[in-house]
Each structure stands twice: as structure tokens, then as C-alpha cells.
Amino acid sequence: MAINDQLKFLDEWSKNRGLNCGDSSKQLIKLMEEVGELAEAHNKGFQGKQADSIGDIFVALTIYAQQCGLSFEGCVGMACREISNRHGKTINGVFIKESDLTND
Structure with missing residues (x-):
């Protein structure tokens, strides 16, 4: 199905x-x-x-x-649109979006 x-x-x-x-x-x-x-x-x-x-x-x-x-479909669609152009870095297997990365 x-x-x-x-x-x-x-x-x-x-x-x-x-x-x-x-x-x-x-x-x-x-x-x-x-x-x-x-x-x-x-x-x-x-x-x-x-x-x-x-x-x-x-x-x-x-x-x-x-x-x-x-709408579940609407919520998933919104999330897909939001992450479609998201940039960042995978650290220890976890994706960190660019805006959350800091220059410590």
C-alpha cells in the first residue's frame, strides 16, 4: 500500500x-x-x-x-521544503544546520 x-x-x-x-x-x-x-x-x-x-x-x-x-501530509511537505536547501555539517552522525554551528 x-x-x-x-x-x-x-x-x-x-x-x-x-x-x-x-x-x-x-x-x-x-x-x-x-x-x-x-x-x-x-x-x-x-x-x-x-x-x-x-x-x-x-x-x-x-x-x-x-x-x-x-494535515500530516502538509506538515511533512513543509518540513521537506524547509530542509531542501539547508546547509550544515554532520558531526558524530548528527546533522547540525549551518545557523547552529558556532566558531568556538
């Missing part, structure tokens, strides 16, 4: 369960729980659990965006 089809599925799935009208604060807590599970799976090297957690994060984040009146 293509990503757009998955987003449409999640949109309908959450609406059918009334999650689209849920409390975004509670959904944010759910999202953070899922991120915690990903961190645990990462630390323990459980690749299957990592994959499951990434999927759960995607679902929780999609529903959170929906509850906040945002």
Missing part, C-alpha cells in the same frame, strides 16, 4: 473510531509512549520491535495531527 493510501486508511480508521475528535493531549502522551518503546527496542537491538514502534509512532502522529486540525 502506498503512503498516500496508508494515510487515507488511517484517516478513515480514526474517524470510524471517533479518534479524530479525541483529546490531542492524550494522543501526544500516546505518541511519547511509542517513542519510549522505540528507544527501548533500539537500546536492546530488537529490530522487529523497532519496526513495530516506528509504525505505531506514524499512526499516533497522524492521529495527533488530525486532532490538531493539521
Whole structure:
């Protein structure tokens, strides 16, 4: 299933369960729980659990965006446009944008 089809599925799935009208604060807590599970799976090297957690994060984040009146696709598009011409440097495996680099 293509990503757009998955987003449409999640949109309908959450609406059918009334999650689209849920409390975004509670959904944010759910999202953070899922991120915690990903961190645990990462630390323990459980690749299957990592994959499951990434999927759960995607679902929780999609529903959170929906509850906040945002389009997940729109948010990702905005981020892609923002980073498309970003310059910086990778230090110890982490990209640091140019504006955050200092001349210490």
C-alpha cells in the first residue's frame, strides 16, 4: 500500500473510531509512549520491535495531527521544503544546520 493510501486508511480508521475528535493531549502522551518503546527496542537491538514502534509512532502522529486540525501530509511537505536547501555539517552522525554551528 502506498503512503498516500496508508494515510487515507488511517484517516478513515480514526474517524470510524471517533479518534479524530479525541483529546490531542492524550494522543501526544500516546505518541511519547511509542517513542519510549522505540528507544527501548533500539537500546536492546530488537529490530522487529523497532519496526513495530516506528509504525505505531506514524499512526499516533497522524492521529495527533488530525486532532490538531493539521494535515500530516502538509506538515511533512513543509518540513521537506524547509530542509531542501539547508546547509550544515554532520558531526558524530548528527546533522547540525549551518545557523547552529558556532566558531568556538
